[in-house]
Amino acid sequence: MNVVFIGCGNMGTALLRASLSISDIDDIYVIEKRKEQRDRLKEMDSRLVLSDKIEVLPENSLVIFAVKPQDMEAAVREAFPYINNAKDIAILSIAAGITVDYYKKQLSNDIPIFRVMPNTPGLVSAGVSGVFCSEKDKEFWPVAHKIISGLGEVVEVKEEKLIDVITAVSxxxxxxxxxxxxxxxxxxxxxxxxxxxxxxxxxxxxxxxxxxxxxxxxxxxxxxxxxxxxxxxxxxxxxxxxxxxxxxxxxxxxxxxxxxxxxxxx
Ligand SMILES: NC(=O)c1ccc[n+]([C@@H]2O[C@H](COP(=O)([O-])OP(=O)(O)OC[C@H]3O[C@@H](n4cnc5c(N)ncnc54)[C@H](OP(=O)(O)O)[C@@H]3O)[C@@H](O)[C@H]2O)c1
Missing domain, CATH: 1.10.3730.10 (ProC C-terminal domain-like)
Structure with missing residues (x-):
């Protein structure tokens, strides 16, 4: 399986660090607008495939959206033509307030979506994240869970509205x-x-x-x-x-x- 980061700043880097230690992951692609951040990430691990815009999306990829909510519209506009044309894709999103339905509306296929609400102690692996999954498939979910666990503990909820409560609490x-x-x-x-x-x-x-x-x-x-x-x-x-x-x-x-x-x- 591959992992593709769309935006990789503070929180993205914490998830990237976790991804680098997971053996089920083959290649890691990072789409990051800021050049200084791309340079920093290249230094972190030379195997990363870094770019400022999405040009290819390999099949069998977990796509992680880690941009600020205000940048989501542009990020989705850029990435979704690729997502809709690739095989075997799932989405993991940490953008506050971006619902599963927001993604589903732009998708031509039903794919697993994992909506995560992390918190800042996750930057030092002492966080707790709330997660709502549109479905828990056997392929992507175990890897997504391992990546989120890199930020700390994980609390799964069965109703998406509980993510708002988790936002208010943790x-x-x-x-x-x-x-x-x-x-x-x-x-x-x-x-x-x-x-x-x-x-x-x-x-x-x-x-x-x-x-x-x-x-x-x-x-x-x-x-x-x-x-x-x-x-x-x-x-x-x-x-x-x-x-x-x-x-x-x-x-x-x-x-x-x-x-x-x-x-x-x-
Ligand atoms: N619950 C919490 O406490 C909590 C804490 C942290 C984060 N979060 C969530 O995590 C998400 C990420 O936050 P963060 O603090 O990690 O943000 P960040 O440090 O600003 O990182 C986002 C990165 O994505 C880049 N970017 C913006 N648009 C892009 C695009 N279309 N394609 C590729 N890269 C793009 C940004 O570049 P530019 O700066 O040049 O735009 C920036 O370097 C947010 O949506 C936030 O809601 C939640």
């Missing part, structure tokens, strides 16, 4: 976490610590808490309870936050993200 999720990190540091500075101290305290607290989640085999609630002694400081903080409506505030944020994901869908 797609946007890292930003909620970074906002908390920023706020911890901001509070520390406001109350007398230097910016450097505040930054270190906030970063290491969030990083370390993430490691505990990964390594301790305890639920977030159990880990929270480990820090929260009766009538102590953490209990005072959490009681105040809950009383001030933190749950409603966060849930309305998550729900706004899901709604926006639906609105932006093509």
């Amino acid at each position: 797609g946007s999720g890292p930003a909620y976490f970074f906002l908390l990190t920023e706020m911890l540091a901001e509070y520390a500075v406001q109350n007398g610590l230097t910016k450097g101290q505040a930054d270190l305290l906030a970063r290491r607290t969030c990083y370390g808490a993430g490691i505990l989640l990964e390594r301790f085999g305890l639920s977030p609630k159990e880990l929270r309870e480990m820090v929260t002694s009766k009538k102590g400081t953490t209990e005072a903080a959490i009681k105040t936050m809950l009383k001030s409506g933190i749950r409603d505030i966060l849930f309305s944020g998550f729900s706004a993200a899901e709604k926006r994901a639906k609105e932006l869908s093509l």
